[in-house]
Amino acid sequence: MDAARPYLAAFSSRFLLMLQYRAAAIAGFATQCWWGGIKVMIYAAFFAAAPAAAAASPMTLAQVITYTWLAQALLSLTPWSADPEVALAVRTGAVAYDRLRPVDTYSLWYVRGAAWMASRALPRAALMLLGAGLVLPLIGLSDWAWKPPPTLAAAAAFAISLPLALALSTAFLMIVNIIVAATLTDRGINVLFNSLIIVFSGNLLPLALYPDWAQTALLLQPFAGMMDIPLRLYVGQLHGPEALLGLGLQVFWTVALILLGRFAMARVMRRLDVQGG
């Protein structure tokens, strides 16, 4: 317990602090509702316009709609940008203080990053569930609503997969953080990774809707585990042995990225120059 104490404290402190930014949560929710609504209508138009293709689609329209709302709700669980706290610490040299703590710096940044992403996602997801899951059916738009998982197994797989998605996203966030620490700026790197994440996490288009020849590669790449895998588990599109494969891939990429991040961090800290003052 005592070994974990610093990390638990760092997590809960950041989590609770971030939860207080209500205006940001509401603004984020509004944006994501807007995009979610547009995407849902575009999918509906496509499915209606091409009934033959729709019949052969690996996902039904209802599955795609639920997937879309979930993707909008969990948007901040993907590592869109470096942790602003790390970026600031690197710019101001306050990173020196992180090195003065009797804890593993990688783990400290990791838990703080996980808290940052989780605390941003939680209020947005709750509002989205309320809006797309409850309000839409109540006003007679249940065809457009966020539906519950089809089976208990799908719900259970999602419940395991969601924390794994957070662990994987944080492991990737750490790679971004370490690049920021090495280059002393977060500008270029944030732009570079944004587009990769939007496409390959399934946020732009569910990965199952890409052509068949791309499916294996799309499932195996690391960004799938940040959003697409948990969402496909939720709507029941990945089930049985495939569900286990999806969870296994999430674990694999999390471990691989943590090992890579630790290796890179040790190198960066070795040649870290905290200059001035």
Add this chain to the structure above:
Amino acid sequence: MPQILVEDLAKTYRVAERDPGLLGAVKGLVHRRHRMVEALRNVSFSLEAGELLGFIGPNGAGKSTTIKILSGILRPDAGTVLVNGRVPFTDRIAHVSKIGVVFGQRTQLWWDLPVIEGFDLLADIYRVEPARYRAARDELVDLLRLGPVLDQPVRQLSLGQRMRAEIAAALLHAPDILFLDEPTIGLDAPSKLAVRDVVRRLNRERGVTVLLTTHDMHDIEALAQRVIVIGHGQVLADSPFETLRANVLAERRLVIDFAHAAPDLALPDPTLPGVVVRSRRGQTLELAFDPARTPAPALIAAMASAHEVVDIHVGEPAIEEVIARFYDLHGAGEA
């Protein structure tokens, strides 16, 4: 064995350079130029437990670099550093749990958190046992008069309040070594006095070893028993404060107000060896003299007998001036 041992320490920074203007920026895209800056070359000293050492030197002399190496943040390029028998960089986690560090220019408290929550978080990070933490915290809050600001977010504190909170934050885990890098920078007089008072008490009453860098010579005068002067990455002097003062402070000043225009003295005068005119303005004359060669009474008598004197003031040069001259003497102006 001394508590802190530093031998032949060297550290070089690699600094990117760019020509000025648009052309320089474009050239920088293609080819980066780097310059090596020697922050430290060959620094050696040692410190016994319970000592209070002042580190002085111009900006860029290597003071902060030394502290960062001693606290395990930076890895030296060459040389030996042992603190409590440990190598700070390689044995970082064990090392930093026993030291407290304050960088006057940076903050270690969380900007948006109330002071007390920042303290709680630090206690968790250092795994301080709850009862011991509460005792240490209450004592520090009392000593540094932090009671009224405990519930305020750090961003709302004045600089003086923040610095006192920073010092408390560095001491919650009861370290036996304290590194203070410019702890009084930008503070007003009462805050400076409070900081000095705490540092002195920690050192005298608890035997905490203190290594302090500062540009404020009054900090050094008030606190340090021993002073290291550093310049261009080298130790220029390592001596008790009084020795340093006596060596470079041998000079006295005599300011005389005359009833009429100040006389134009013919100096050097063989009867008044070592006396020089520093300034002559209107009725006021300022002389510098070496009391070992011309005692003050003899100089005053000589002045009073030849001229009509209104007022006399004997003083010493300001300590800042002495140190500046010391830097010049060793060619250690700002790097």
